[in-house]
Amino acid sequence: MTRNPRDNRAFAIVCDSLCDLPLPVFEAAGVVPLAQVVRVAGTDYRDCVDLDPSDFYVQISSTHGQVNTFAPSLDEYVATYDRLVAEGWKDVVSLHASSAMSDSFALAQEAASRVTGARVEVVDSCGTSGQLALVLACLVSARDGGCDTDEALARVREGALAARCLVVPAPDARPTLSKLRPKPGLLRRADSLRVRAMGARRLFAISDGGESREVMRATDLQRLAGNMARTMSSYSQVVGPLTYVEISAGVPRLLSIIEKPLDTNEFVSDRAAVLNTNPCTTCQLGIGAVGIAYMPSSLLSAREASGILCMQD
Template sequence: MPSKIKIVTDSSAHFSDSALPERYDITVVPLGIRWRGRTYQEGVDLDPADFLAQLSEHHALPELLPPPLETLQAVYGRLARHTDRILSIHLSQAMHSTAQVAQAATQSLLGRCDISVFDSKSIGLGLGLVVEEAARLAEVCDSLDEIVRALRKQLTRLYAIFAVDRLTYLERHGLLSRAQRLLGEMMGIRPILTIEEGELLAMEKVRTPAQTVDKFVEFVLEFTHVERMLLLQSALQPTEQTQALIERLNLEFAQRDYPIDLYQPSLACYLGPNASGVMLYEAPLSAERRRAPYEVEEQE
C-alpha cells in the first residue's frame, strides 16, 4: 500500500478550525516578517493582535519574507522519510515568492520524492480552504495528480474583498503611484481591493465606513449560495463597521452566523492597519447539493 501524501503549507493560511493542521498532520512553515529592524516568524513569535495594534501606531511598512530555502529543504527531507509524495500549497505566486522558493527546494529531493508545489492564488482563508480540501482528499486518494485537479476546480469558488485605510501599502505593492497616493490621502479615499487570478487589484474607492459596508454587501449579494464566509478586521472586538455589516447581511440571509476574525500579519503586510474585508467560498452548483449556510432569502 502506498504511503499517505503529506501536506505542507505556509503560515499565511487561515484555518477556521485551529486544530485542523494537527488533525490532518499538515506541516505549516512560518513566513518571516521584517519590521522596524527585527525579523519575526509568523505564528511563532508574533501575536496578530499586538502586531496589528502596533502597525497603526507606526508608519514603517512591514516586509513579508519567504521561508529560507534551507528550511523548506529540511521540511521536505524530514517528510520524505515517511512518504514518497508531498503536496506543498502556498499563498498566491502573483503576490509573493514563497511558491518559487518551495519549487527550488524540491530539487534537493529530485528522484527520491515526488513533490508538487501548488499555487493557491489566494491568501488567508482562501489558502486555508484549499489546504483543508487537500488534506481531506489525501485521506482517501493516493494520486497527487487527482488531488491537484480537484484543487484547481476549487480555486474558481474563492473570492475576497478588502478596504484599506493606509494608501502607502498600496503604493509599495504597485497598486498606486506616489501622486495617486498623495491625492487619495488628501481626499480621504479608501480603496476597495480584490484578488483575481491570484493578483491583488484595486477595483473601486470609497470615503466612509458606510460606503465600505455598501460595497461589501453588494459583493456578498453577487453570490446566491455561499458555503463559507469570514469577516476580517483589525480589532479583537467587533468594530462599528463590522456590526453595521452584520446588520445589513442579516436582512439578506437566512443564516445568522458570521464568523469574525483578525486578519493575519502576513495579510497585514499588504493591507496595513485598520483594514477590513470579506472572504468567501461559493458553494458548488449541483442539483443534489445541500442548502448552503448562507443563502439569500427570497423576498415575498
C-alpha cells in the same frame, strides 16, 4: 508534523502562514506551516510562530516604517520538504499564496525540484489570507476524507479557481497585493497621499487568476460593504450558495459593518469562521483592514470549513 506509523493519510500538507491561521490550527489540522518572515526594526521573526498576532497589532503601531515582510529562504523550503521525507512521507502537497502577490510559490517550485525520495506537488492558491485558508480547508477535507493525492489535487485546484476575496485595507495602508507596482514609486506615493487626504478607503477584489484590482473608493465603509454584498450576490447567481470567512486586522468591531448587507434574501451564504490576520498580512493591509473570502458551498460547506479552520488541539 511527525508522522504516526498508523497514519493512513495519503499525503502531507504544507501551507504558507499567509492563510492567516494561528499555529494551533495548523497543528490540529495536520498542516506544516511555512512561516513568512517579518522584519521589525532589523530583527527577523517567523510569522505566527515567533509573533503573536494580538501583541503584534500593538507592536506595529509603535514601529511604523520599520517593518517589512519576506518569503523564507529557499533553504527553508528545501529543509521543510526534506523533514517530511525523513518522516516517511512519499507525497507532499504544498499550497501557497498567489504567485501574482508573493514569491513563495516560485521558491516552493524550485525547492520541490531539489527534493529526492518523495513527490512534492506545488499548488498556486490564486489568493491570500482567508481565500488561501478556504482553499487549504478544501485540501484538508479531501485528505481527511480519504482522497488520494491526485484526487485531492484536482479538488484543491478547482477550489483555487472558484475562491474569491474582497478586502478593504486600512485607510493609511499601502497594500502590497501585487509583486508588481502598478505605478512608478513617486506617482504611487502621490496617489496614496491623495486617497488618505480624501479620507477614502479602497475595495480590492482578488480574482481566480490570483491578481488584485481596485473596485471602488468611498469615504464610507458601509458603501464598500454594500458593493461587497452585491459582488457576492452576482457570483452566487452563477455558482449557488456560498461559504465565507471574515477577515479582520485588529479592529473586529468593523466586521459588523461588513456583515450587515449580507443579511439579505438575494443569495444564500454561511459564515464558517472569523480570521484575525497574522502579522505578515497585517503588515501588508494595515491595522483596521477587513474583508471577506468565499467559495461555492458545493465545493466546501460552512460546516466542513469551520471544522477545520476553527479546530484547536
